[in-house]
Amino acid sequence: MKTISAWLLWLWVSLVILGAFYYAPPAEGFQGGSSRILFFHVPMAWASFAGFIAASVWSIRYLMTRDLRHDRAAEVAIQLGLVFGVLATVTGAIWARIEWGAYWNWDPRQTSILISLLFYGAYLALRGAVEDPEKRARLSAAYAILGLVVTPFLYWIMPRLTFSLHPEPVVNAEGKPKMQSEILQVLMASGIGFTALFFWLHNLQTRVQALAERKSAAREQGYGA
Amino acid sequence: MLQATSVLAKPSAWGSAEGWAAEVIAVFVKDWRCEFRTRYALNTLALFALTTMVVMSISLGPIGIDRTRGTKVLPVLLWVILLFSVSAGLPRAFIQEEESQTATALRLSATPSALFCGKLLYCLTLVGALELLVTPVFVTLMNLEVISPALLVGTLAAGGYGLAVGSTLVAAIIAQARTKGTLFSVLAFPVLLPLLLLAVELTFNAVAGGGGGVALPQLLLYDASVTVVGLMLFPVVWNP
Amino acid sequence: MELSGGNTGVVVVNLIIWTGIFLWLLRLNRRIKEMERES
Numbered sequence: 157m158k159t160i161s162a163w164l165l166w167l168w169v170s171l172v173i174l175g176a177f178y179y180a181p182p183a184e185g186f187q188g189g190s191s192r193i194l195f196f197h198v199p200m201a202w203a204s205f206a207g208f209i210a211a212s213v214w215s216i217r218y219l220m221t222r223d224l225r226h227d228r229a230a231e232v233a234i235q236l237g238l239v240f241g242v243l244a245t246v247t248g249a250i251w252a253r254i255e256w257g258a259y260w261n262w263d264p265r266q267t268s269i270l271i272s273l274l275f276y277g278a279y280l281a282l283r284g285a286v287e288d289p290e291k292r293a294r295l296s297a298a299y300a301i302l303g304l305v306v307t308p309f310l311y312w313i314m315p316r317l318t319f320s321l322h323p324e325p326v327v328n329a330e331g332k333p334k335m336q337s338e339i340l341q342v343l344m345a346s347g348i349g350f351t352a353l354f355f356w357l358h359n360l361q362t363r364v365q366a367l368a369e370r371k372s373a374a375r376e377q378g379y380g381a
Numbered sequence: 382m383l384q385a386t387s388v389l390a391k392p393s394a395w396g397s398a399e400g401w402a403a404e405v406i407a408v409f410v411k412d413w414r415c416e417f418r419t420r421y422a423l424n425t426l427a428l429f430a431l432t433t434m435v436v437m438s439i440s441l442g443p444i445g446i447d448r449t450r451g452t453k454v455l456p457v458l459l460w461v462i463l464l465f466s467v468s469a470g471l472p473r474a475f476i477q478e479e480e481s482q483t484a485t486a487l488r489l490s491a492t493p494s495a496l497f498c499g500k501l502l503y504c505l506t507l508v509g510a511l512e513l514l515v516t517p518v519f520v521t522l523m524n525l526e527v528i529s530p531a532l533l534v535g536t537l538a539a540g541g542y543g544l545a546v547g548s549t550l551v552a553a554i555i556a557q558a559r560t561k562g563t564l565f566s567v568l569a570f571p572v573l574l575p576l577l578l579l580a581v582e583l584t585f586n587a588v589a590g591g592g593g594g595v596a597l598p599q600l601l602l603y604d605a606s607v608t609v610v611g612l613m614l615f616p617v618v619w620n621p
Numbered sequence: 622m623e624l625s626g627g628n629t630g631v632v633v634v635n636l637i638i639w640t641g642i643f644l645w646l647l648r649l650n651r652r653i654k655e656m657e658r659e660s
Contacts, residue, residue, distance in 0.1 A: 309575035
């Protein structure tokens with residue numbers, strides 16, 4: 157990532173931080189200024205899901221090309237997706253505590269992101285259980301694609317179920333259609349910033365892993381010679 | 382066993398619809414022949430399911446769950462029993478191939494799609510047998526009143542199919558990894574979760590009275606999607 | 622524009638944390654480039 161674009165990212169996110177507190181008004185019906193946490197919590201969730209989609213795309217590309225670089229890209233995307241997902245869940249729980257009084261409410265979105273985290277964990281567990289790089293890439297790619305097919309069902313089912321099976325309908329009052337334009341602008345800007353950050357981190361991590369693999373391969377060859 | 386494999390080894394059997402169907406049946410027959418020798422999967426499924434149900438019945442009985450709460454909780458318990466029994470008994474379909482090293486023979490002789498369908502059929506019959514055992518016992522033990530039995534049967538069929546197809550694919554994946562037992566549950570649960578949610582919702586409707594609603598088409602769509610994805614991914618998972 | 626009392630502190634802390642992370646990532650980027658040039 158070129159230094160100029162990096163510094164542009166710095167500027168962008170800094171403006172988002174300023175905008176979150178000075179430009180966007182606090183949302184109605186929320187406790188004090190706590191609604192501002194959404195500017196960071198929501199984009200992190202978006203970045204996490206972007207990671208899942210990216211990993212699935214890279215998995216498909218791996219299966220078509222058998223190029224292990226795609227496999228590495230997929231793995232890193234899931235790793236980062238997990239990190240961002242955990243952060244999103246934690247910030248969400250903090251906000252839920254402030255807003256609704258409890259850290260966990262089985263709100264549809266809370267549950268959906270938790271299940272996504274289970275998926276990421278399962279994918280990484282699978283990778284940990286296979287040693288051969290090509291077999292590992294093949295199997296985890298298949299699992300990622302299976303996950304991609306299955307997750308949309310959760311998004312259709314979840315909102316319905318938590319209203320019919322659970323007595324207290326805790327509504328996630330994000331009120332998207334009613335969002336004020338300033339709030340929406342900062343939210344979108346933050347989304348862009350976090351996604352850019354995600355892909356920068358992805359780029360760095362894939363290169364680190366590539367170097368590490370090259371080093372251990374070189375070491376093994378040294379012993380073999 | 383020998384007769385079954387000889388069908389698979391016939392080159393003339395490949396590349397034709399009858400040949401493909403013969404392969405599927407051959408795999409299915411082989412798996413059941415092996416199963417009848419040891420009855421391992423059947424025993425595991427039955428014992429696991431019965432033990433769980435007895436435990437549930439004892440712990441719920443004395444507490445005496447009242448009618449309204451019972452109808453909410455019991456559908457969940459039914460599907461928990463089915464899920465856990467399946468996790469205990471189904472993965473062997475592929476693990477035993479790898480462990481007894483018959484997997485290599487299968488890789489050489491069987492068409493992947495036929496193998497997948499054969500194994501799927503085998504798993505389907507196992508799940509069907511499991512449901513046949515569990516449902517009457519469960520309804521009796523828990524004193525469950527079912528308002529629309531037709532919907533219950535339909536849900537068990539569609540939900541059971543979903544369990545089978547998802548488990549078959551995940552079993553194929555983990556059979557080639559280490560730590561197969563626990564890994565199956567870890568991988569299968571997120572995949573099967575939408576299925577379970579839909580099945581529980583529909584079972585609840587069957588018990589409390591309420592139609593299939595929008596959940597039934599979604600369940601059927603899930604089954605179809607996983608089948609298609611399974612058919613596409615299985616050759617990738619199976620062949621090196 | 623809203624400027625409630627506690628906000629300035631929070632904003633400053635956030636900017637410091639973000640700038641710190643950012644500079645660390647820049648350094649990481651530089652180090653990775655060097656290692657890639659070596660191998």
